[in-house]
Amino acid sequence: MLTPTSLADVIAEQEAIFVKRQPKSAALADRAAGVLAGGVTSNWQITQPQPVWLSHGAGGKVYDADGNEYVDLHGGYGAALAGHAHPAIVRAVKAQVERGTHFAQPTENAIVVAGELARRWGLPRWRFANSGTEATMDTVHLMRSYTGRDLIIKVEGGYHGHHDSVQVSVMPDADEAGPRDSPRQVPSSSGIPTTITGLTLIAQFNDLASVARLLDAHRGQVAGMIVEPVMMNAGIIPPLPGYLAGLKDLLHSHGALLTFDEVKTGLTVGPGGVTRQSGVIPDLVCLAKSLGGGMAVAAVGGTFPLMDHVASGGYEMVGTFNGNPLAMAAARAMLTEVATESAYERIEALRQRAAVGITAAITEFSLTGSVVTAGAKGCVVFAPEPVRDFRGFLAVDDSLSHAHWLFQHNGGVFLPPWGKIEQWLISAQHDEADIDRLIANFRTFAAAIRG
Numbered sequence: 001m002l003t004p005t006s007l008a009d010v011i012a013e014q015e016a017i018f019v020k021r022q023p024k025s026a027a028l029a030d031r032a033a034g035v036l037a038g039g040v041t042s043n044w045q046i047t048q049p050q051p052v053w054l055s056h057g058a059g060g061k062v063y064d065a066d067g068n069e070y071v072d073l074h075g076g077y078g079a080a081l082a083g084h085a086h087p088a089i090v091r092a093v094k095a096q097v098e099r100g101t102h103f104a105q106p107t108e109n110a111i112v113v114a115g116e117l118a119r120r121w122g123l124p125r126w127r128f129a130n131s132g133t134e135a136t137m138d139t140v141h142l143m144r145s146y147t148g149r150d151l152i153i154k155v156e157g158g159y160h161g162h163h164d165s166v167q168v169s170v171m172p173d174a175d176e177a178g179p180r181d182s183p184r185q186v187p188s189s190s191g192i193p194t195t196i197t198g199l200t201l202i203a204q205f206n207d208l209a210s211v212a213r214l215l216d217a218h219r220g221q222v223a224g225m226i227v228e229p230v231m232m233n234a235g236i237i238p239p240l241p242g243y244l245a246g247l248k249d250l251l252h253s254h255g256a257l258l259t260f261d262e263v264k265t266g267l268t269v270g271p272g273g274v275t276r277q278s279g280v281i282p283d284l285v286c287l288a289k290s291l292g293g294g295m296a297v298a299a300v301g302g303t304f305p306l307m308d309h310v311a312s313g314g315y316e317m318v319g320t321f322n323g324n325p326l327a328m329a330a331a332r333a334m335l336t337e338v339a340t341e342s343a344y345e346r347i348e349a350l351r352q353r354a355a356v357g358i359t360a361a362i363t364e365f366s367l368t369g370s371v372v373t374a375g376a377k378g379c380v381v382f383a384p385e386p387v388r389d390f391r392g393f394l395a396v397d398d399s400l401s402h403a404h405w406l407f408q409h410n411g412g413v414f415l416p417p418w419g420k421i422e423q424w425l426i427s428a429q430h431d432e433a434d435i436d437r438l439i440a441n442f443r444t445f446a447a448a449i450r451g
């Protein structure tokens with residue numbers, strides 16, 4: 001293996017290639033700096049060595065401002081399960097644009113979308129919003145409103161959007177996270193009152209005892225817990241057998257509720273998310289990202305008692321653009337024409353191809369790491385041991401993850417930036433040649449870092 005100094009040289013070399021290929025992105029970044037805060041439209045777009053400015057997408061590919069083509073496995077941070085300009089989405093959106101794009105009154109498509117989500121997720125009542133953040137904010141409010149309790153539990157390393165209650169211990173540094181068994185509540189952004197941070201208790205993923213301790217210490221005060229049923233903002237961390245069912249039982253035994261944040265896992269792991277795969281139906285579920293086929297839409301599903309509480313005005317779940325007709329038309333096409341059983345079969349074959357090809361290269365080049373996949377999502381985890389929780393995730397190698405991202409990018413595969421945190425997304429429009437490019441780039445990377 002390369003020494004850290006040689007690895008730094010390899011990264012510097014790849015970053016130089018990256019920048020050389022993208023002079024127009026650099027020029028746009030310069031212009032943008034004059035009008036956009038940080039020269040980007042979201043802080044997550046501030047990436048090294050420079051943000052990539054895109055021109056367009058088609059099928060499984062995207063094209064940058066310089067005309068470079070990439071197999072798009074970034075998928076807009078997991079929102080492009082449909083790929084780009086999918087004919088069914090284009091048809092549905094075009095038809096709706098011509099019939100009006102906003103009324104703030106319900107349209108029939110909302111019934112079809114909610115019915116299909118109810119069938120897939122096993123939760124009877126649904127509402128819509130516009131982003132994952134709004135969906136998780138609503139479920140946190142709803143858990144509090146229904147139980148009359150203020151405290152919530154989330155896991156360390158879990159990301160659920162950028163509202164106050166969940167911006168706690170998202171990616172704490174090892175030296176501020178506190179002891180594993182009594183983690184500190186570390187604010188993940190400035191601007192959040194400490195009183196609010198104090199209402200969010202922190203547990204460890206895959207650790208029922210850590211939740212039990214919090215429920216015991218705060219008897220009768222915990223409204224519920226929000227958790228990604230497969231963690232997907234720390235690479236991919238699957239739940240251990242029995243963890244999800246155990247969580248539900250444990251929370252319910254304390255009169256507390258369970259929300260699955262399936263914003264990322266949602267349609268990407270399979271037709272009915274982790275909920276359907278695990279057979280554990282939570283009290284509330286949040287969906288967003290891929291649901292809209294590329295349009296901004298989110299959904300909240302819930303049990304009868306919780307959603308009756310909404311229906312009766314017990315909790316004000318509102319929003320001007322909720323159930324927007326354009327978003328509903330796209331979501332209907334997504335569910336009925338794109339995210340079909342046959343699409344999942346195709347994606348499963350591509351998932352296997354990627355996992356087998358990259359695992360073979362890891363073995364051949366004796367790298368420390370493994371491939372972890374969940375349906376259309378996957379990543380390479382550069383760590384000696386399987387990762388079970390955020391503390392294990394801290395051992396994942398940042399430099400190797402970044403170097404891998406650069407090699408993929410320079411080789412024409414766009415993975416999500418933020419190396420070890422994010423995952424690839426195989427879309428309904430990718431094919432074997434796309435996956436073979438991913439594997440070939442991985443082999444080039446592996447050979448380079450073997451030295």
Ligand SMILES: Cc1ncc(COP(=O)(O)O)c(C=O)c1O
Nearest residue numbers: 131132133159160161261263264
């Ligand atoms: C698991 C999870 N929940 C919620 C969100 C927030 O979604 P949005 O960015 O649409 O607000 C994200 C975004 O990455 C997410 O990954």
